[in-house]
């Protein structure tokens with residue numbers, strides 16, 4: 001949308017897509033947001049509520065928005081707790097809780113379906129958690145049928161319908177069933193194949209089981225299989241990481257996410273159960289990251305950015321090459337600029353120039369729906385400055401480059417004047433070799449890509465007001 005000045009795209013297939021510079025990373029990596037939204041969720045306030053969300057939808061209707069929507073469903077339950085977890089989840093073995101939740105979730109879906117009537121085409125669906133497959137096969141079938149009653153879904157060949165699964169909770173038959181229910185992308189939490197690491201984080205998941213689930217996903221006809229890994233976990237070493245990577249590459253998923261474990265026990269209670277003496281030191285973590293990048297790029301994966309790798313033919317890599325890549329609460333996405341409607345406890349929607357988040361407890365969620373109100377607890381209406389900075393951050397995150405002329409065409413500003421302070425800060429990053437700035441373009445260098453958050457943070461107007469303690473290290 002912003003490619004006003006013609007320029008040959010960075011052809012990732014013909015050059016290394018990222019360069020690892022240990023000194024630079026050790027020196028410059030600092031706490032920072034992951035920018036799945038801008039402003040980040042800590043800027044949401046309770047002065048934004050249910051009625052503001054209704055206004056945002058009404059604005060959309062007035063503008064005659066004809067774009068398809070993205071839909072997110074949050075299933076918060078987990079059977080057991082993984083010690084590294086920083087998600088919003090409810091750990092319980094009482095399945096009756098899921099039945100009650102499902103009944104209320106269906107009410108919220110129905111209300112949203114009515115609210116968006118006439119503009120409720122869906123091209124993207126994502127189930128996250130918690131553990132979406134905590135719902136039984138019958139419950140999931142019921143929910144998918146209900147979703148189809150309330151929204152209009154694009155055909156399977158067009159839509160991107162994904163679900164996060166915990167391989168410990170699904171059988172081969174269940175994977176086939178999920179495909180029949182309409183899912184065409186699947187994402188598996190693996191984290192690490194090493195049994196000692198799995199024990200140290202309370203997530204025992206035999207390798208053979210995981211591989212059988214990946215095979216079942218292929219047999220069932222899922223268009224894309226994605227695997228999540230984490231580096232920096234207790235008991236992990238460069239050797240265990242190498243063994244895990246070999247197994248992952250052999251399994252040949254279409255996408256791989258390699259997340260840095262952010263140890264913040266003051267914020268996330270389960271992390272207090274991690275034995276800090278077992279954790280790898282910073283130097284080992286850096287070597288693990290280097291290994292991940294070298295091993296995955298050698299195996300032919302493209303570095304998409306922010307922890308994500310994909311096969312060159314995968315939609316994410318193709319979208320990046322074509323300048324269509326987008327970033328939202330689920331990470332990178334090929335469906336640029338769709339409004340996101342999210343249902344479930346703590347779920348975040350992005351409609352028009354607003355973000356809104358649902359209440360975080362089950363009781364508050366049920367109470368709001370009993371009052372026939374959507375359970376919006378807080379949010380934010382974006383100012384022109386927010387929208388501008390969001391565009392800049394999106395472009396840097398997704399394309400590693402920014403056309404200044406394109407931003408000036410889209411927003412009523414003179415870039416060099418408006419961002420005078422930011423350009424001065426970028427000059428420091430340029431001296432460090434992270435970016436290149438010329439009068440028309442800001443380009444992230446190959447060795448700056450792993451530190452992409454540093455460049456984005458320069459454009460974050462709110463960052464100076466934060467302590468930094470609520471965000472993880474950039475690498």
Ligand code: SF4
Pocket residue numbers: 077078080081082084085086087089129130131166
């Ligand atoms: S990591 Fe996932 S499966 Fe584990 S406790 Fe957290 S949400 Fe549940």
